[in-house]
Amino acid sequence: MSDKLNFSVPKTKAKQPFIFPVMVVLQVVILAIILTALTVNLVMPAGTGYLPADAQKELAMKLQKQGLAESAVQAWKDYLAVARVSANERAATWYTIGKIYQEAGLYEQALDSFYRSESVFKREDLKDDLSRRIQDSLEMAGRFAALRYELSDRVGLQEKDAGDEVLAEIGTEKITKADIDKRIDEQVDFVISRYAAYMDKDALTKQREELFKYYSGADGQQRMLTQYIQEELLYRKAREEKLAEDAGTRALLRDQERKVLAEQLLTKKKSDLVNITENDLKAYYEAQKGDYIKAGRQQGFDEVKNDLYAKLIEQKEQEVMQKIVDELMKQYNVVIHTSRLKQDTTGQK
Numbered sequence: 001m002s003d004k005l006n007f008s009v010p011k012t013k014a015k016q017p018f019i020f021p022v023m024v025v026l027q028v029v030i031l032a033i034i035l036t037a038l039t040v041n042l043v044m045p046a047g048t049g050y051l052p053a054d055a056q057k058e059l060a061m062k063l064q065k066q067g068l069a070e071s072a073v074q075a076w077k078d079y080l081a082v083a084r085v086s087a088n089e090r091a092a093t094w095y096t097i098g099k100i101y102q103e104a105g106l107y108e109q110a111l112d113s114f115y116r117s118e119s120v121f122k123r124e125d126l127k128d129d130l131s132r133r134i135q136d137s138l139e140m141a142g143r144f145a146a147l148r149y150e151l152s153d154r155v156g157l158q159e160k161d162a163g164d165e166v167l168a169e170i171g172t173e174k175i176t177k178a179d180i181d182k183r184i185d186e187q188v189d190f191v192i193s194r195y196a197a198y199m200d201k202d203a204l205t206k207q208r209e210e211l212f213k214y215y216s217g218a219d220g221q222q223r224m225l226t227q228y229i230q231e232e233l234l235y236r237k238a239r240e241e242k243l244a245e246d247a248g249t250r251a252l253l254r255d256q257e258r259k260v261l262a263e264q265l266l267t268k269k270k271s272d273l274v275n276i277t278e279n280d281l282k283a284y285y286e287a288q289k290g291d292y293i294k295a296g297r298q299q300g301f302d303e304v305k306n307d308l309y310a311k312l313i314e315q316k317e318q319e320v321m322q323k324i325v326d327e328l329m330k331q332y333n334v335v336i337h338t339s340r341l342k343q344d345t346t347g348q349k
Contacts, residue, residue, distance in 0.1 A: 060075035077097070170229065170233070175228060193267065284311075285301050
């Protein structure tokens with residue numbers, strides 16, 4: 001062992017290149033880019049055109065206003081995907097989607113959306129309308145078994161006025177005296193609607209009272225109740241069998257809609273244009289006196305007043321109808337090619 005001291009200077013270690021800090025910075029930058037890309041993809045999924053939430057909402061509202069149901073629904077769903085909305089607004093949006101589906105006749109999709117709205121957040125301001133729309137959609141979809149359970153869960157909407165007597169029940173649906181009275185009123189209005197515009201107030205009141213007495217008697221109520229139940233049962237079965245989706249049925253419904261609307265317009269126009277007074281009836285009587293001789297005796301005005309009224313009404317209505325049709329033919333530029341109609345080959349004129 002040597003006793004000499006070592007006075008040599010230790011060798012300095014070589015400096016490491018400045019690589020580690022640079023790598024750390026690069027990794028942070030790359031991670032930030034990846035996160036940004038992921039965020040963009042999550043917030044703005046493919047198919048939305050990468051619209052910001054506000055623009056997406058504006059697009060959905062515009063499509064809905066234009067009545068483009070399918071596009072509007074997709075736009076609202078895209079809005080839910082891109083927007084950071086509260087549960088309250090999400091529930092309202094699903095409710096809106098459900099309304100669009102319902103108005104388009106897509107009742108099962110409407111039900112899905114309404115139930116989603118309720119599941120997300122129970123909004124008190126939508127509670128009653130949601131319940132009503134769900135029940136309407138179940139009925140229109142022909143899902144009466146489900147409707148029965150729905151009504152059981154939402155008994156609050158089915159409560160009737162205190163003391164309202166229940167006359168019959170179809171499952172959980174109760175048919176009350178008030179329901180039948182309402183149908184009687186509608187029937188009375190229907191019967192006298194043709195003459196209501198031409199009758200004076202006293203005559204109209206008397207006629208209404210007589211009709212109401214006829215329909216609201218024991219026999220009348222029984223007939224109305226029986227009719228109510230029969231129609232409801234047949235309607236439900238038709239819905240269950242999807243008859244409303246049959247092409248022939250849909251064509252028939254469209255045809256009936258045309259006829260009903262045409263008749264409603266004509267009734268309105270007649271009531272506006274036809275006005276028969278007592279003096280009109282007396283003048284008509286004087287002109288038609290020869291038609292009212294019975295057993296060699298001239299019948300008086302009061303004896304034949306009702307018959308006069310009916311005939312004069314018919315005459316005036318024909319005149320008004322022809323006037324209306326002539327005006328509409330000019331308005332809509334109607335041309336009838338008479339020469340192209342199939343000729344009668346029987347020799348008859």
